[in-house]
Amino acid sequence: MKSYTYYPGCSSEATAVGLGISSRSVAEALGMELKELEGWNCCGSTPYGSLDELEAIVVAARNLALAEKTGLDLVTPCSSCFVTLNKARVHMMDKPQLKAKVNEALAAAGLEYKGTVKVRLLIEALMNDVTVKEIASKVKKPLKGLKVAPYPGCQEVRPRFGFDHPENPIALDSIVEAVGAEAVSYPSKSKCCGGSAVIAEEGLCLELMYKLFDDAAKNGAECMVTPCPLCQMNLDAYQAKINSKYNTNFNLPVLFVTQLIGVALGLKQDKLGLKKNIVNPNKVLAKYL
């Protein structure tokens, strides 16, 4: 059993609690030992970087310095934390002066960041360490006949740290297929849902999401899967609003990819946080639960 330092990220304990619950259960079932990073703080996040880049890097670096002490790779289920922590890591690697300044600040709490810790996305570790083949071999309830639209979200694929193709992402498809479901292809798969801007620029974001749903539904999808807490929240919590704005009746459950894997592994519903989903997935999953 391989061990990892686990960094849940803020949303895994709140708006994306289904991601937190299912990540832990699936990792356990697949033989990954996740040891939660003690005393972790917010990763720094995109908004933080927009207001004060240096401070955002310091906030991220505290997590990295704590994680470094464990000597294990850090894995996070959150695409956005994954990017933010990696961005801070690369900034400090490229600019020794910046790193020195960050370390001066960290020293106030007796910490030092050296630059040795690896920051990884949970599904990347699932694909590369556990392997898709191994996941497939542990499937107890093949999701045969289920049509799934994979939605990687921007942060998994595009910022330099991605492990997937930035314009034509396929990582999620291989997981969807490994658990026996059918990955639906649809043209807007790699387009943005609007992210956190949905609060301040709702009109634009509803339009972006409408296009995603329209496209996925037209291509026969019965549900969507994503690794990203922000995409999931947007697509799940705003789906009703989109229906009333565009006079549509989309009813597409939006699952975390770890929830989908968990169903196929035969894990119990409450170990996957399925009740936390707003668009109820029970109907499309009924055959497999």
Place this chain on the structure above:
Amino acid sequence: MEKTQSMSFVKEVSQVPGGEGVNLCMQCGTCTASCPSAKIWEYTPSEVIALVRADMRDVVLSSSSMWCCLSCYSCTVRCPRDVQPTSLFHALESLAVKHGYKPQNTSMPVMYNSFVKSIKKNGRVSEFQMMMGYYLSTNPFSALGMISVAWNLLSHGRLPLSARKIKGKKDLDLILKKLDDVRGDQ
């Protein structure tokens, strides 16, 4: 880095983390063509870069443009010159904040602010506190439009009303306090 009258704006931008690529732009427009939010930008992504290069400091920093960036990184993966526009726009945002500019046509900075406030208070984000802060400092009545969404989250146990403070909150405070002392001209 201090604002110095003698330093050109483009130089100032190139020295902020993320702004390094500004001089590489060849104005091909790929970023603008790839941008899912370009239509709500006051100046399009490539125009913003042209304005920086033309040293239009005030025009750029007071603009709402870069605040409309969704951080989707489409421009970054497509830019033929590796300008890294996404990071560049974040760098412009942080310069605007640092120099006290408040853009008129978007409430994105206000949203970001309530986000960071919530992090500083608890060491973690509380989406509920973030939203409350945002609506109280913009238009409390617009929160009414959010009730259905907030209820969706709340009724599914996804919107804790209070945030747990993290274990290392004291340490984080010490670190951020120290940062203010050592920040210097970075």
